Amino acid sequence: MLEDDLKTQLKGYLERLQRPVVLVASVDDGTKSAELLELLEDIRTQSDKVSVEIRRDDDQRKPSFAVTSPGHDIDLRFAGLPMGHEFTSLVLALLQAGGHPSKAAPALLEQVANLEGEYRFETYFSQSCQNCPDVVQALNLAAVLNPGIHHVAIDGALFQEEVDAREVMSVPTVFLNGALFDQGRMSLEQIVARLDTGAAQRAAAGIAGKDLFDVLVVGGGPAGAAAAVYAARKGINTGVVAERFGGQVLDTMAIENFISVQETEGPRLAAQLEAHVRQYDVDIMNLQRAEALEQDADGITTVRLASGASVRGRTVVLSTGARWRQMGVPGEDQYRNKGVAYCPHCDGPLFKGKRVAVVGGGNSGVEAAIDLAGLVAHVTLIEYDDKLRADEVLQRKLRSLANVRIITSAQTTEVLGDGSRVNGLVYRDRAGGDSHRVELEGVFVQIGLLPNTEWLKGTLALSPRGEIEVDAAGRTSLPGVFAAGDATTVPYKQIVIAMGEGAKAALGAFDHLIRSSSPVAETAAA
Known part of the structure; x- marks a missing residue:
C-alpha cells in the first residue's frame, strides 16, 4: 500500500510516540477493506508502539478504523482510506493519540479541553480536497483532547450512498449530532468559537484594550504576512487583524510559479506564512472581520470590527484580498453547496x-x-x-x-x-x-475575483472595479493608510506580486512614521 520512501518517513514520525496506539479496524470482505488492512499493517510495522485489532461484526461503517490509546478516552475514526491530502491527517492523529503534543496555542488547547457537553462530529471529505485536512485535523485533535468530543472523518467518494442520502454536494461538510454544522474550511479556533458561545465576546474585550499600533495590517494573506514581517523587523509595534490567516491561498491547490519553490500547496504555504509572522513580536488577531475605517484629525486610523471591538494604528496597511466572483443569477445562492x-x-x-x-x-x-x-x-x-x-x-x-x-x-x-x-x-x-x-x-x-473592499466605500478612493487605488509606494488617498495585494489596482493578481507589494507597503508605512511627529520618528531622530 505505502511506497518504501513513505514508510521510511512514517517510521521517523512514529518514533515520537510516547504511548501505545491501537488501530481498531472495522471491515468486511470487500476490496476496500482489504486495502485498509494492508494500510494498517504497513503502519503497524513501522513502530512497536502500534498494534492492530480487526472486527467484522460491529455496527461501524466498513471499511473504517478507530485510532485509540489504552487508558485514554479517545473516539476518533476514519471511514475509508485517508490517503491523498488526508494522509497527513492520519499521521497527526497517530501522533496525537500517542501522546505527542500539538503545536497549537496552549490557550486554545485548554479551551478545547474545557468544553462541556457531548459533541458527535462527522466530516465528509474527498482525498483531492485541500480544504478538508484543516477540518479533519482540527476535529481529530479535539477528540484527543476532550472525551466529550467524538469525530469520524468519512471519504465521501467511498460512501456515495450515504453522501446522496444526506445531500452532501460540497466538502468538507460537517455534521454535529446529526444536523448540518457547517461547510468549507474551518480551523480549530473557528470551530471552538462556534461551540464556546462566550469566546467571541472575550476576544472582542481583549482587542478593545490593546494599545495603539505603529503599523496595523488588515488581512492575513501573502500581502498582509509580508507587510507584518517587514514592519516587525523595523522594531515597531505591529498588529494583524485577519478574518482567516492565509486568505485565499488557503483555497489554492497547486502552486508552481512561486519563485524558488518548485511546487507547493496553498494550505502549506499559508501555514508557513503564519509561522514566519509569529517568529516576530506581531500581535495576530484572527477571526476578526473589518467593517469600517475612520481617521481622526491627528491622523490616527481606527478599524472597527464586526465583533464590536475597535483597533487603532498610526499607520494601516490594507491587504484584504479578493474572493471568488459570483454569477449573480437566479438559483446560484439557493443551490450553493447543493450543486x-x-x-x-x-x-x-x-x-x-x-x-x-x-x-x-x-x-x-x-x-x-x-x-x-x-x-x-x-x-x-x-x-x-x-x-x-x-x-x-x-x-x-x-x-x-x-x-x-x-x-x-x-x-x-x-x-x-x-x-x-x-x-x-x-x-x-x-x-x-x-x-x-x-x-x-x-x-x-x-x-474571476472580486476585491474585499465593500466596507471601504466612501472612505478612500476605489476604482470602478472596487479596487483600492494606490500609488507606486502603496499609498492610498488617506495619509498614513497603505494597501497591497489583490484588493488594489496593482495588475496581475499573483502570490509573488502580493508579497512584494505587502513588503513595499510596510516600508512605505515606516517611512511615513519616521517623517511624521510620531514616537517612531522621535526614536529615529535620537
Whole structure:
C-alpha cells in the first residue's frame, strides 16, 4: 500500500510516540477493506508502539478504523482510506493519540479541553480536497483532547450512498449530532468559537484594550504576512487583524510559479506564512472581520470590527484580498453547496459519473474542466466571450477530451433545481438571443475575483472595479493608510506580486512614521 520512501518517513514520525496506539479496524470482505488492512499493517510495522485489532461484526461503517490509546478516552475514526491530502491527517492523529503534543496555542488547547457537553462530529471529505485536512485535523485533535468530543472523518467518494442520502454536494461538510454544522474550511479556533458561545465576546474585550499600533495590517494573506514581517523587523509595534490567516491561498491547490519553490500547496504555504509572522513580536488577531475605517484629525486610523471591538494604528496597511466572483443569477445562492460549487479540486469527486458545467473560459475555468473531465460523465464549458481566454496549451488539452463540450458567446442566466439540488442550467446565445437549457447535476463557477473592499466605500478612493487605488509606494488617498495585494489596482493578481507589494507597503508605512511627529520618528531622530 505505502511506497518504501513513505514508510521510511512514517517510521521517523512514529518514533515520537510516547504511548501505545491501537488501530481498531472495522471491515468486511470487500476490496476496500482489504486495502485498509494492508494500510494498517504497513503502519503497524513501522513502530512497536502500534498494534492492530480487526472486527467484522460491529455496527461501524466498513471499511473504517478507530485510532485509540489504552487508558485514554479517545473516539476518533476514519471511514475509508485517508490517503491523498488526508494522509497527513492520519499521521497527526497517530501522533496525537500517542501522546505527542500539538503545536497549537496552549490557550486554545485548554479551551478545547474545557468544553462541556457531548459533541458527535462527522466530516465528509474527498482525498483531492485541500480544504478538508484543516477540518479533519482540527476535529481529530479535539477528540484527543476532550472525551466529550467524538469525530469520524468519512471519504465521501467511498460512501456515495450515504453522501446522496444526506445531500452532501460540497466538502468538507460537517455534521454535529446529526444536523448540518457547517461547510468549507474551518480551523480549530473557528470551530471552538462556534461551540464556546462566550469566546467571541472575550476576544472582542481583549482587542478593545490593546494599545495603539505603529503599523496595523488588515488581512492575513501573502500581502498582509509580508507587510507584518517587514514592519516587525523595523522594531515597531505591529498588529494583524485577519478574518482567516492565509486568505485565499488557503483555497489554492497547486502552486508552481512561486519563485524558488518548485511546487507547493496553498494550505502549506499559508501555514508557513503564519509561522514566519509569529517568529516576530506581531500581535495576530484572527477571526476578526473589518467593517469600517475612520481617521481622526491627528491622523490616527481606527478599524472597527464586526465583533464590536475597535483597533487603532498610526499607520494601516490594507491587504484584504479578493474572493471568488459570483454569477449573480437566479438559483446560484439557493443551490450553493447543493450543486453550485467554486472549487473543482474539492468537490469534483462528489460528482463522479454525473454531468456538470464549468462557467468561465479563462485559465481557471479551462483547468477546472480538464480536471473534472477525468471524474465526471460530461463537462459543458460555458464562456461569455466569443472565444476562450485560457492559454493555448490548456485549450488544446481541453479540445482533445471526448466528454467535453465548449459553448462560447453564451451568457448563463439561471441555475435550475428541484428545491434540494441542481438539475440544470439556462444560458442565452449572445449571437442569436435564444435561450437553451442544459441538463446537469453540478455547476462550477470560475469567473474571476472580486476585491474585499465593500466596507471601504466612501472612505478612500476605489476604482470602478472596487479596487483600492494606490500609488507606486502603496499609498492610498488617506495619509498614513497603505494597501497591497489583490484588493488594489496593482495588475496581475499573483502570490509573488502580493508579497512584494505587502513588503513595499510596510516600508512605505515606516517611512511615513519616521517623517511624521510620531514616537517612531522621535526614536529615529535620537
